[in-house]
Amino acid sequence: MEWQFFTEVLVGGLLSGVMYSLVAIGFVLIYKTSGVLNFAQGALLLFAALTFVSLTERGLPGWAAILLTLAAMTVIGAAIERAVLRPLVNQPPITLFMATLGVSYVIEGAAQLLWGTQVHGLDLGIDDLPLEFGGVLVSSFDLFAAAVAGAMVAALTLFFRYTRIGLGFRAVADDQLAALAVGLSLDRIWTAVWTAAGVVALVAGLVWGARLGVQFSLSLVVLKALPVLVLGGFDSIAGAIVGGLIVGAVEKLAEVYIGPFVGGGIEGWIAYVAALGFLLIRPSGLFGAKLVERV
Amino acid sequence: DEQYFPLQSYRVGPYAAGGTGFFGGFIDYLTLVNTRDGGVNGVKLTWDECETQYEVERGVECYKRQKNRPGVAAWNPLSVGIAYAMIDDVGRDKVPLITVNHGRTDSTDGRVFKYVFPLLLNPYSESSGIVNYIGTREGGLEKLKGKKIVVLYHGSPYGKETIPIYQLLAEKYGFSVEQVEVPHPGNEQQSQWLSIRRTKPDYVVLRGWGVMNPVALKTAQKVGFPADRIIGNVWSNSEEDVIPAGDAAKGYTAITTQASGADYPVLQEIAKTVYGAGKGNLDDKKRIGSVYHNLGIVNGILNVEAVRIAQDKFGKRTLTGDEVRWGFEHLRLDPARVEALGAKGLFHSINVSVANHEGEGRVTFQQWDGAKWKVVSDWIAPDWALLRPIIEKSSLAYAAEHGIQVRDPAAEDASN
Amino acid sequence: MTDLALEKTAAAAPHRASPALLGIGALLIVAYGVLPLVASEYLFDAILTPFLALALAGLGLNILTGYAGQVSLGSSAFMAVGAYAAYNLALRLPGVPFLVDILLAGLVAAAVGLLFGLPSLRLRGFYLAVSTLAAQFFVQWVFNKVGWFSNNSPSGIVTVPPLSVAGLPLDSSAGRYLFALGVVTAVTLAVWRLVESPTGRALVALRDHETAARVIGIPVLRVKLLAFAVSSFIIGVAGVLWAFAYLRTVEPAGFNLDRSFQILFIVIIGGLASLRGAFLGAALIVVFPLLLSRLGEALLGGLFDSGVLEMSQRIVLGLLIVTFLIAEPAGLAALLDRLWNRAWNWISGRFRRTG
Amino acid sequence: MTIHEVLLSLDGVEATYNHAIRALSGVSLTVRTKEIVALLGANGAGKTTALKALSGLLPAERGQIAAGSIVYDGEDVTRRSPAELVRAGLVQVLEGRHCFRSLTVEDNLIVGGQVRGLDRAALRSELERIYALFPRLRDRRRIPAGLTSGGEQQMTAIGRALMARPRLLVLDEPSMGLAPMVVEGIFAALKRLNREEGLSILVAEQNSTVALRHADRASVLETGRTVLDGSAADLRDRDDIKAFYLGFGVGSSTAAATTPTAA
Amino acid sequence: MPAVLSEAFVSPAAGTVPSALAVEALSLSFGGVTALSDISFAVAPGEIRAVIGPNGAGKSSLLNVVSGLYQPDRGRVWLGGHSFAAVPTDRLAKLGVSRTFQNLALFKGLSVLDNVAAGLSHRLRAGLFAQVIGLPAARRERAEGYARAEELLAFLHLDGVRDRPAGTLPYGMQKRVELARALVARPRLLLLDEPMAGMTLTEKRDLSGHIRAARDDLGTTIVLIEHDVGVVMGLSDRIAVLDYGRLIADGTPDQIRNDPVVIDAYLGVAHDLEAGEGI
């Protein structure tokens, strides 16, 4: 019985972890091309989900709503490139980080101004009924989310593996001035990547929105993604998945088996502490690029 | 003459849904009184809003700004944190501070907290009301013996506040209680619910906040825990808490001090007079009669009636805050008066006194049927005999710590 | 050799020192002499006191992030530590003078900061930044969880005792402002001495080139930890001001991630590695939203409800952050310097022509 | 594409950093097709700033062109992005190497060729061309560029620029940190490209001996101003000019500087 | 002081005086790349020793080993009478060793004066408290540090830019600031990695003078990596030549100039003081 429960917690944890990965991937995309932690990812997520839901609530069919939302994410991506990234090219990461914070205010404000502050339900038509495998309960919705995440990672990995664009991305993240000097079109790369991050945000926003309801708190799921990022490495898509699995499992197991001894509620920080402990052994995460420095 | 209600509202941020509903209802009622009656005995009601985003510092800033306008009747922040930060100031400025359905439990003892009013319900009587309701469902309080109840609470001071009282109630009625924390904001509850599934409790009491509620309901469904055995507390009882959970919320039951629905005469009037004239405060008319909106309306009734009662004593003019405080301390609305106000069934009655700033409010329970809330219980009273001593112990300790002279209710009533 | 050109720019520098001193003097006179007499309660409680507390927190974080180059996203945790430590010291050691409490509270915060600074010995950049969130969430959790810290108050929110120093009650708005001002002046002076000292130089050296710093004999590990400790000390003291001089209540939720970002924001918008920057940034962060909301209300209040106004303000604030960063990534301090230089050149140009 | 005889011309260019620090106050120079021009000047004379200005990189350093015009291939460069300029054949080797540190040496070169969208085979042969020029790089091609030696990084940076097959190659102190034989090799190779493929070259150099030996013409900057513009042969041969502008030979400022050679 | 020094570590120029720096059988490789292979040589006190060699020969790696930034796979380093398998970088300055870097390693945000004064960091005695309060000892220490730094600025003609942030100086000047930072501590051993890269002839000439003066006035031993053969020949007492991590020659400038192996590997044919002809 006990092992069954353990398995259940473990599986539940792994599957929640995949949900974190969904969010983390958006961060990875941006980090890979600008070396910056994009704090607006949460706001993008909120904006995407809110736009989609509000459009469907106004009677649009699902596919049209998706298309319109995608268009909106493209516009946002292009706008961010033009108004924020281009003028701040070659600035230190901390400045860009702060700028993304500013961007997140704008997007959050715009989302709520546009669509209001109501809480919306979102039904993707996927039942969340428990499936039982040998006495272990597994949520069908979580399996669906895992499949979505898997598909997304596969697509992105293939993209990076089989196009030379990936190399350009890394070059941009490494040294923006040199990237300009060799003729990489930072504007195009950034627009593309931010749009892609917007698409990832839409997917993550829909999956999370189906679970939390579409509301302001949606933007807080990024806090779950950050330990995943440091654990997997900021610039690794595979890291986002593996990191998510580890974080999810650690978090749930700790809450269930350690929580009761310290009063519970440790999920909020245990992932960070675990990630920290891990970083002390590998300072750039599981799959993150190592810092290259010599004198 | 004007009577001014400063509103430290929040329409942005994580708790915007509650804020728009509550302050919308409050404003709608004030508007109704102004348009229908020309104010309270000719004294016009005014208000303005100051956005706090539910943040304490912003609430403080609003307080300092808004208090300078003359004719302040009462403060209604709808935020524990802001209320705490104002307690000193309202005492000095002598204006009542209304914390309907929430706030500092021991401020129920008006002998110590002269200007603070946790009207309708404080966290302790809420907990007691929930246990009493479970008792009635089981067929009597004595049937609680041997039952197992899990309290799933939000990882914040608000969530933790009732831990001791549930412990006490468990001892008294012989059920076992396990209290499980969900870390803020509560968007992940897998482990908590798996533990609950293992514990196999008879009931889960949901003491949630914001996004934690729909997630709890969804996760419960995921682990196969039936929704009708989950009992929500007063901040887990709104449409916003259940709609995002979809079908998972069907059958979920929650406490309330005021029924939802728009069938009550006062709401009909608001819909007609206020919204009909395009002066309604809610953007979305569908939300008329929702839980937060109705709470705002009830809060409006209580404020207005307190002013009215005070006017009876002090004259039909702009009152000082202290005079309004007197009105609140004599706020007695029996069911007949409630009916006269067009709110029969919307809330039960209230009976505030110097010693009791809560007002013995009764609660009822409503169940979500997938589209709306349906009342499923009578009006239930909390266990005052159990609670009052604990409250007094705490308030007297506060008085000692802050050098406050405890008032003597008998003497006060005699002097008035 | 272009030394000639260089000398010209260098020569302009000494002129600027005296106006700066004059400016500081004038500010101090206004802060100590004029404001207490003329300011309203609103000005004290809603603007000046929170400004002072946040500026101090910014100053503290600036040592760590601006000078030593270690980004921290968990600074409000140390504010919380300072606030709760001072509360408990005042509660449990009633005989100890409050000024000593503050000092001790700062030291407690420094100790906690030191602990959470240990990872910095190995981590860099955003890896370190995200790791500091561990402090943020852990500390908040502890204060939530352990009732002892809030004297077992059922709601977890505590109300601090009235402020008095050396028997002198400072419980009025002006009194609390003056108290905060005194603390901030003293700490700022000390910080100024610190950053001008060889140790301050070592902090910057560490930030700019760790290897070179090690080679020239700067004890890198010690200096890094020192930065964490000093920074946490100051942020802890800021937390004491926040709790005792400003809000007068303490709850863990008041020291959340948003507050940490707010402080970081102060430092970056104000100007990294600049003392003035912390004050300018805090002024912007405290005053600007108020200004915006008052303005919005006055202009558009009749047309829109407060929610719409608030969201528009959020957008404006976001745009402003970005605009400032673009105009001058080095912050308001540098921006002002530049404007001042331009004005100075213009004035001196005028003067020379006419004189 | 029309062939302009004057490939690049700067006219009275003034530039500032951060709207405050004036770095250039009147730089004029021209590069004609198939010409090698040397840009000379002391430390801080403004060579780097001028080169960044003409390849559109100044904004990225928070610099501004305050006055004057820069025309490349008949078009104003300020109206084109650096990427467009690279595609139009103007490629710069930055001062201080600026390799992509975490990319391997070979990836650095590949990124350099990316603007041309080469297929696999063409890419290979281009790489071979670079490796032939810098055999050292072939050994190091799998090492992150950031870990290679200073000279290897400099070779990587130059190789990366050559991968783009520029029409006008702009070099900022290419000889820095390179062994003398390598410097000779590079200049010989550049000269060959210049002769055989008509590559135009603008090179800023401290090592004026080498630069003057290979250049057709030279411009000398002093405190952000062009003070001399003439044929390299003149500069090479006329000792008075050399002494005055470039500090050759007699009349040095410090006594200690008259170090006797050990020979 | 080590009791016995093998013959190889005794500078031939100075008879039997113990060496200021000696390396013994150093080997270092990175993955497949051999950066140093079995290198041994010694530098006599007061000597100016150049290290030359093709790009990637291992010159910088050698200095990095001597300053403890790299750990050799095998071999030892003798510094000021102590022998180390791995030189402790933290104690380097106290051992009287300072260095400059091939790629600039200035503190960009600090003023030129502070950069130079930072070179004295290892000497500081006063604690944080003393510095903040301004106790007399701390004040004296600080003033002395700045006085010394100012001297050096004057010496290297940097006084015109003393208050500028070092990061905004042109390249060549930054190199000079770095030299000043290394010199300010009056090191017993000074390691210079291409100090003259990116300088004009005049500047190189000046700098050569300064380096020589440092040796003459302070008796500093200097190890110098430089690609400008003219400068190297003119300045150094002895020259070590590395190629592919091996020491292929070690001798006086004349010996090196005519060594066919060196000509082959590094100098090129008939190389005749090409770059530094003015010196």
Ligand SMILES: Nc1ncnc2c1ncn2[C@@H]1O[C@H](COP(=O)(O)OP(=O)(O)OP(=O)(O)O)[C@@H](O)[C@H]1O
């Ligand atoms: N990023 C910058 N910010 C401010 N000033 C700068 C910046 N870069 C260069 N300068 C200034 O511009 C002037 C010209 O510098 P530049 O680098 O163009 O000279 P240079 O001729 O290339 O010198 P070097 O030969 O040393 O490389 C110098 O006074 C320098 O201090």
Ligand SMILES: Nc1ncnc2c1ncn2[C@@H]1O[C@H](COP(=O)(O)OP(=O)(O)OP(=O)(O)O)[C@@H](O)[C@H]1O
């Ligand atoms: N940290 C490292 N990781 C990997 N390889 C390295 C590292 N450091 C040096 N190397 C390799 O070791 C070899 C020697 O490098 P080193 O920097 O010592 O050369 P150098 O003689 O200084 O050359 P240059 O004159 O070009 O500066 C080079 O091939 C370099 O790629």
Ligand SMILES: [Mg+2]
């Ligand atoms: Mg230059």
Ligand SMILES: [Mg+2]
């Ligand atoms: Mg080297």
